[in-house]
Each structure stands twice: as structure tokens, then as C-alpha cells.
Amino acid sequence: MMHQSLNLLPLAKLEVGHHLYWQLGNLKIHGQVFITTWIVMGLLLIAAIAATRNIERIPKGIQNLMEYALEYVRDLAKNQIGEKEYRPWVPFVGTLFLFIFVANWSGALVPWKLIHLPEGELAAPTNDINTTVALALLVSLAYFYAGFRKRGLGYFAKYIEPTPILLPIAILEDFTKPLSLSFRLFGNILADELVVGVLVLLVPLFVPLPVMMLGLFTSAIQALVFATLAAAYIGEAMEGHGGEHEAH
Amino acid sequence: MNPIVASASVIAAALAIGLAAIGPGIGQGNASGEAVAGIARQPEAEGKIRGTLLLTLAFMESLTIYGLVIALVLLFANPFAG
Amino acid sequence: MFDFDATLPLMAAQFLLLVAILNQVFYKPLTKSLDDRDNYIRTNNTEAQERLAKAQRLAQQYEQELANTRRQAQSVIATAQAEAQKTAAQELAEVQREVQAQFQQVQQELDQQKQVALQALESQVGTLSRQILTKLLGTELAS
Numbered sequence: 001m002m003h004q005s006l007n008l009l010p011l012a013k014l015e016v017g018h019h020l021y022w023q024l025g026n027l028k029i030h031g032q033v034f035i036t037t038w039i040v041m042g043l044l045l046i047a048a049i050a051a052t053r054n055i056e057r058i059p060k061g062i063q064n065l066m067e068y069a070l071e072y073v074r075d076l077a078k079n080q081i082g083e084k085e086y087r088p089w090v091p092f093v094g095t096l097f098l099f100i101f102v103a104n105w106s107g108a109l110v111p112w113k114l115i116h117l118p119e120g121e122l123a124a125p126t127n128d129i130n131t132t133v134a135l136a137l138l139v140s141l142a143y144f145y146a147g148f149r150k151r152g153l154g155y156f157a158k159y160i161e162p163t164p165i166l167l168p169i170a171i172l173e174d175f176t177k178p179l180s181l182s183f184r185l186f187g188n189i190l191a192d193e194l195v196v197g198v199l200v201l202l203v204p205l206f207v208p209l210p211v212m213m214l215g216l217f218t219s220a221i222q223a224l225v226f227a228t229l230a231a232a233y234i235g236e237a238m239e240g241h242g243g244e245h246e247a248h
Numbered sequence: 249m250n251p252i253v254a255s256a257s258v259i260a261a262a263l264a265i266g267l268a269a270i271g272p273g274i275g276q277g278n279a280s281g282e283a284v285a286g287i288a289r290q291p292e293a294e295g296k297i298r299g300t301l302l303l304t305l306a307f308m309e310s311l312t313i314y315g316l317v318i319a320l321v322l323l324f325a326n327p328f329a330g
Numbered sequence: 331m332f333d334f335d336a337t338l339p340l341m342a343a344q345f346l347l348l349v350a351i352l353n354q355v356f357y358k359p360l361t362k363s364l365d366d367r368d369n370y371i372r373t374n375n376t377e378a379q380e381r382l383a384k385a386q387r388l389a390q391q392y393e394q395e396l397a398n399t400r401r402q403a404q405s406v407i408a409t410a411q412a413e414a415q416k417t418a419a420q421e422l423a424e425v426q427r428e429v430q431a432q433f434q435q436v437q438q439e440l441d442q443q444k445q446v447a448l449q450a451l452e453s454q455v456g457t458l459s460r461q462i463l464t465k466l467l468g469t470e471l472a473s
Contacts, residue, residue, distance in 0.1 A: 019333070027336035037341065041348050048356035055363045057370065063360075070360050090361070091353040099348065130337035138342055180310065187313035190320065218309075225306045325332055 020120040030128055032117060037125040040103045073097050073227065080231035085150075085238055089231065092142055096135065097227035100126060104189055104219030108196075108212060124219075126189045129182070136182035139230040140174070147237035155237070181229060188222045253328050261319035268315020272308040279304050 020031035051066035059067050073094035077086040080093075107124020115122055125131045147155035159170040192215040199208035283301040287294050321327075 024336060029335060029340060030337045033337055033341070037344060041344070044348070045351065045355070048352055052355060052359045052363075055359060057363075057367060066356070067360060067364065070357065070364065074361075091349055091357045094357065095345070095349045095352050098352075099345065125341075128337065129332055130334060131341050133334070134338045134341040135345060137338075138345060180314075183317055184310035184313060187317040187320075188310070191313060191316050194320075218306075221302060221306045225303060225310075228303065321332065 018120040020117050030120075030130060032120050032122050033125050033128045033131060036103070036106065036112070036122055037131070040099065040106055040125060043106075044098055044102055069098065070094065076224075076227055077231050080228060081235035081238065085235070086231075089142075089146070089234055093227050093231045093234070096139070096230055097223055100135070100185065100226050101220060101223035103131075104223055105216065107189060107193060108215050108219055123193060124189055126185055127193055129186050132182040132186040133178070135185070135226070136178035139181060139233060140178045142230070143233040143237040146234045150238045158237075177233060181226060185222055185226055188218055192218055249326075249329050253326070257322045257326050257328070261322040264315045264318040264322065265312070268312045268318075272311045275308045276305055279308070 019033075021028050022031040022034070047062060047066060051063045055063065074086070074090055076097065077090050077093045080086075081089055103125045107127055112122035144155075147158075151157075159167050195211055196208050196215060199211055279301060283297050286297050290297075
């Protein structure tokens, strides 16, 4: 798009906005995102299957690890959604957390850059805006679904509950939620990879290490934030703005 | 590309990230200070306070990230480049 | 950078698929195992508590029985001692009485024999003195 201007900048070598395009019918898709996504999903599936292949009463090894992960996401969902309703939402929220977490860390830990593609480069799947927007839209759909399921058409009462004057803001909120969710994740991961890329470009050895550690930390926190917010939105939609929980 | 648009974009990108860092910086400082005060007052609640603090810091951080996204858009996907 | 295309819906579909698969192979079995373990621990816990209560009750009961038995044993010992003392005293007294009686009897017999001997001696005194006289003075004087 603006390759000429980019060539003036050292960032130009970082290849932002280049993709390995795959043609699917008459649709274009980003191949590198799918490759890493499949790897991430494969890792998750392998871990899950290895953990549940023979379940023992006294867990050890991988089963212990995955049980810890499961209890972690269960607690997360329980804290945000509430003791009574959280159980059906554990798979969704938990998979959000696990997928984003593994995707982010794969982007930070696996040296994807060593694998050369014809165009573009492999990176964390969450490095692509399509992925994060897809996840954020799924969260939106999920909390609408949760609200309708729980309260029927009474769900719309939350838009005019305190006063109808706030109706535009309430509607706007439904748009800003997925926007901020997706941009937060996308921006954090992209920024992390860019910072590491720039530092590697300037000083290839050792100096980028602290930033990489920070990147690992931010990646984990962002996965947690995404899952927490998703669970919080779902919980909020189910308990409603007004009524007994006004003090919230 | 029009050189005026290019230079304006670069300056705007710098301003976007710089200005977006001010507010969250103040907010994060406030939050961390309060958290430290809270821990000093109630050392047994340290774990809970730290968890909440990290989450809130991430929220504040995302404000800067929005600025960063704008800066990146201006640099790499400038809509006015054409 | 912001080039949305078919990646978005495909990613969403993929993610939902992942949720469905993980729900089957990961969340359901592991949640079940966690719940099972919780149940197991809870039942074991209550069972153990019941057993502990039972054991404590039994121990208390045994202790009470032990105390009872000890008290009984003590009382048995006391009565036995008292009885033994009584019989000992009785026997002692009897023996003493017997000894006394024998002693008295012996004394009496002795006295009697002394008396008899004395009487015998007294009866012999006349004849003896006459014999002595005859021996000393001769028979003429004596007759």
C-alpha cells in the first residue's frame, strides 16, 4: 500500500501487513494465520487428549497440569459469572483463555521467523486482526445469547433501565465492547512483536531478552484479561443492569 | 505519496502514542500507589490486591495500546496514502 | 494491516469447532473427574469422621469399663484384705486362747501333781521320822 514510504523506515523490514494469501473459491484467506492456528489448536488437542487418555484419581504429569488449567478457568468463570450459572460457560471462556494464551506464547516462544514463507511471515495467530475480531464477535454473540436465554425479551430492558436517555450510550456500549476487546489483544500482541523485532534489528543479542520476558508476561495477562472480560460480559448480560444488582 | 501527508502521518503517529501514554501513566501510578498502600495496611490481602492490580494495569495499558494501534495504522496502513 | 477477509468467519468457525471438540475431550471428562474426586474426598472425609467419632466413643466406653473394673478390683482387694485380717485376727486369738488354755491346764496338772506329791510326802513323814528315830535311838526306845 505504501511500500515506498516504508522503505525509508527501518521498520519496513518487519513486514507488517504482508500476508501469505490462499485462494479458497473466490475468497482470500491469510494462510500464515491458519498455519499457526492449526499448530496451536493441535497442541491444545494433544495436551487435552494426553491429559484425559487415562484419567486417574491421583493425577500426575500432564493430567495434573491440565487439571490445574481447568480449575483456573473454572475459578475465573465462577468469579465473573457466578456460582449458579457458570458451568455451561466454562468451555467457552476456558477455550478462549487457553487458545489465546497458547497462541500468544507460541508467538513469543517459537522462533517462527526461521521458517521462510513465500510471502509474509509466521507469527502468533492473535497477531492478525481477523483472529481477534472473530474472537471478540464471538464473545458479543455469546453474551447476547446468554442474556436472551436467561431473561428472554426482558434482556432489552437493560437498555432503558435506569433512564431511556442512556439508550444511545447503552447501544454504543455493545459496539465498543468487541472493538476494545479485539483491539486490546491485537494491539498488545502486535506491539510486543514489533518491539522485539525492532530491538532484534538494532541489537541482535541478549538486549531484547528483557523485552521478550515482558512480552511473555503481557501475553499471559492479555489472555487472562480477554477471558475475564468475556466472562464478565456474559455474567453481566445474565444478571442484568438494573433490578437487584443496581449497586454493582 | 504526498510528502506533506507522510510527514504529518509520522508526527501524528508520534503524538498519538505519546499523548496516549500520559493518561494511563498517571492512572497506573495512582493504582500502583494505592495498591502498595493497601498491601501495607493489610499484608494478608497481598495476593488478591496483586491480582486485581495486574488486571487493572492491563486495562489502563490497553488505552496506550489504542494509541499505538492508531500510530501503526498511520505508519503502515495509512488511509490517506493514496 | 486492517485487511478483513474470509479469514475472520473461518477463524470464528474454527474456534467454535475447537470449543466443541475440547468440550468433548477435555472439559467434560476432566470436570467429571474433578467432581468425582471431590465426591470421593467428601465421602471419605465424612466416613473417616464417623469412624473417628465411633472410635472415640468406643475408647470412652472402654475407658469407663476399665475404670469400673479397676474400682471393682480395688473393692475386691479391700474386702479380701479385710477378711484376711479378720480371719488372721480370729485365728490368732483362738491360738492364743488355746495356748492359754493349755498353759492353764498344764499349770493345773502341775499343781495337782505337786499337791499329790506333797500329800504323799506328808503321809510318809510319820513313818520316815519313826524309822529315823529307830535308827538313831535303837529299837527298844522306839517300841
